Amino acid sequence: MGILRLCSGAVGETLIAADRLAKTFRQGFWMRRVEAVRGVSFTVERGDIFGFLGPNGAGKTTTIKMLTGLIAPTGGTATIFGHPVPSTRALGRLGFMPENPYVYPFLTPTEFVEMCGRLCGLTAASARARTRQVLDQVGIAYASDRQVRRLSKGMLQRTGLAAALVGDPELLVLDEPMSGLDPVGRKDVRDLIFAERAAGRTIFFSTHILSDVETLCDRVTILRRGEVVVSGVLRDLLRREVKRTDVTLDAVSPALEAELEGAGHAVRSAGGRRIVEIEGDERVGEVLAAALAAGSRVVEVTPRHETLEDVFVREAIEGDPAKA
Numbered sequence: 004m005g006i007l008r009l010c011s012g013a014v015g016e017t018l019i020a021a022d023r024l025a026k027t028f029r030q031g032f033w034m035r036r037v038e039a040v041r042g043v044s045f046t047v048e049r050g051d052i053f054g055f056l057g058p059n060g061a062g063k064t065t066t067i068k069m070l071t072g073l074i075a076p077t078g079g080t081a082t083i084f085g086h087p088v089p090s091t092r093a094l095g096r097l098g099f100m101p102e103n104p105y106v107y108p109f110l111t112p113t114e115f116v117e118m119c120g121r122l123c124g125l126t127a128a129s130a131r132a133r134t135r136q137v138l139d140q141v142g143i144a145y146a147s148d149r150q151v152r153r154l155s156k157g158m159l160q161r162t163g164l165a166a167a168l169v170g171d172p173e174l175l176v177l178d179e180p181m182s183g184l185d186p187v188g189r190k191d192v193r194d195l196i197f198a199e200r201a202a203g204r205t206i207f208f209s210t211h212i213l214s215d216v217e218t219l220c221d222r223v224t225i226l227r228r229g230e231v232v233v234s235g236v237l238r239d240l241l242r243r244e245v246k247r248t249d250v251t252l253d254a255v256s257p258a259l260e261a262e263l264e265g266a267g268h269a270v271r272s273a274g275g276r277r278i279v280e281i282e283g284d285e286r287v288g289e290v291l292a293a294a295l296a297a298g299s300r301v302v303e304v305t306p307r308h309e310t311l312e313d314v315f316v317r318e319a320i321e322g323d324p325a326k327a
């Protein structure tokens with residue numbers, strides 16, 4: 004039934020729309036202003052895997068809290084499923100995993116997730132069945148009857164994810180779902196996000212792990228100090244031209260090294276091999292010819308494209324006037 008409900012929405016439908024959303028906190032005795040979010044706009048369409056990025060303190064969690072109705076905006080508007088936030092009708096259709104899932108320490112994952120299922124309106128029997136299913140899906144079925152206070156950080160994170168999934172939501176909002184997970188755990192969450200999208204869900208998540216975003220997301224928004232600095236379709240944001248080509252050689256004689264450096268190429272060592280770094284890809288042929296003529300063996304030729312990390316560093320870190 005859940006899947007039928009999931010598939011009934013129109014592709015191209017806007018599920019989240021933030022329009023100049025803003026939040027200014029007042030802090031301390033003097034009510035000092037902290038402008039955490041300063042006019043953030045973006046949209047999330049049905050079927051998207053949407054990455055919400057930004058350095059620490061950029062305003063990601065604050066934005067997510069406004070979207071999920073935990074705090075009220077001080078400016079701008081947002082809608083979820085077309086309902087202005089906060090909206091209990093919209094909340095009934097989304098699964099939320101907060102940044103630090105708070106789970107009552109004396110409950111077991113089974114008890115906690117089942118309780119979340121009941122809060123989502125499931126009957127006792129279907130909450131029980133669905134809990135078993137999602138705990139298995141997030142990989143902690145083996146610890147499902149251990150008290151939460153005895154779980155590791157990663158296991159707690161997985162419990163939070165199970166709680167977000169139990170109500171069979173159309174939209175998943177996940178604040179740092181990979182934090183605290185080991186490499187296998189991160190891969191599990193990546194696989195889970197793909198599987199959930201294939202099942203018809205839309206996923207909006209924040210993270211710092213850029214390589215995960217690069218493999219997962221259709222669209223991204225990068226925040227810096229409460230403002231959007233980059234937004235769009237990921238493959239359009241990454242410049243596809245070759246930035247650099249690395250030619251790996253088994254060895255480089257001193258004469259060849261001098262020749263390559265004289266021609267403006269950097270030569271470095273890595274893993275017992277020598278790597279010649281060539282700007283762009285136009286002069287690769289000339290380097291290969293020189294290497295072969297000098298008797299070196301070519302191990303690998305690797306074109307390097309711009310990565311999301313390059314975009315992130317350029318726009319969110321180096322572009323920050325406060326850090327320039």
Ligand SMILES: Nc1ncnc2c1ncn2[C@@H]1O[C@H](COP(=O)(O)OP(=O)(O)OP(=O)(O)O)[C@@H](O)[C@H]1O
Nearest residue numbers: 028030037039057058059060061062063064065066
């Ligand atoms: N309740 C609050 N009162 C005052 N300032 C706050 C409050 N909550 C957040 N802030 C401030 O708002 C800014 C944005 O914080 P937020 O938690 O949204 O960042 P974030 O992008 O989620 O960072 P991280 O990547 O570290 O999770 C920070 O400067 C933070 O100190």
Ligand SMILES: [Mg+2]
Nearest residue numbers: 063064065102
């Ligand atoms: Mg945060």
